[in-house]
Amino acid sequence: MSEIEAKSVVYCGVCTFPPEYCEFGGSFKRCKEWLLENHTELFEQLYSEDALANATSSLSLETEAKINQDLQKKQAKEEAKAERELKKKLSSKVIVKSISRTKRKQVVAISGLEVFEIDMKKLAKTFASKFATGASVTKNAEKKEEIIIQGDVADEVEEYISKMLEEKGLTDVKVEQTEEKKIKK
């Protein structure tokens, strides 16, 4: 009996499947590009001329054609969805509001972050430890989630958020800073 050794598996960087299953995901084109760039040998193995010619399937031609059609439709749908999401992300703004509380105290409310798939609770905790004040996640009048940070930290918050967005690659998003003289009871 031969010793079982771990097989090292390459997972596609785009869809996280093993590359041979990329055609069943929604992003086949991008997967192929990624594979060509990163693992040319695998690309040759899977998509070269001979490989495609050799790939015999037990199904009849019609069923194969139908499967291909379905997959293409699914990919087109997924591409449209990804485009829409990207557009939404780029067009949305993050609003940083400073609200006056009692006398000299202020709170900062950050809204418009849900589109970016950021974990609100974790972010609030990071803010709280960073600025040494209280921070929490609440829902405001528009039923959207907001992070409320106590204290007058609006400038630093804006900097931090723009940095964070840059890291994620969404540099076009605007971070707006406004002030509100809301009198909170």
Add this chain to the structure above:
Amino acid sequence: MFKKFTKEDIHSRSNIKSSVQRQLKSKFAAQFPDIEAVIDDIVPKKSQAVLVKCEDKIQLYAVENEVVYFQQFDVLIPSLKIVHKYPTAFPRVQVDRGAIKFVLSGANIMCPGLTSKGAQLPEESLSTDTLVAVFAEGKEHALAIGKLIMSTDDIRSINKGIGIELLHYLGDGLWNLHLD
């Protein structure tokens, strides 16, 4: 099982005592005898295993933020990543190309999908409730992990109805779960 599974379905996380960890390892090795040689690679001896309790009485066991195996009631089931690494350690079943699309959306596997031309059933007969790794015609890596609802002999003879119940498949909630 993990069709609609997100981070929000996790209830709690706790470290596991090393005695319990050892018990789990031996249980896993007892279920899949071929894995005994490499079990120390999967779950290193001095590592801290974490028990993640989830919705529906599902328990995940993770080492260094990667789920290695999970269980619902009694049976320990390896995660797909482990099956990819050690494909020969698990009983292998193959489905034909037409079934891939359905398996990847979490459907159970019907008997005809296991007895048709592109499919392969193992030579030895496996009984009901055995865990099998599902492979696909023309593909090198496992597609999913399932439990046999009918024994392989029954699947071959009756050839009707559900053959394998799918527990974990490529791209499901567990596959996309990131524990941080």
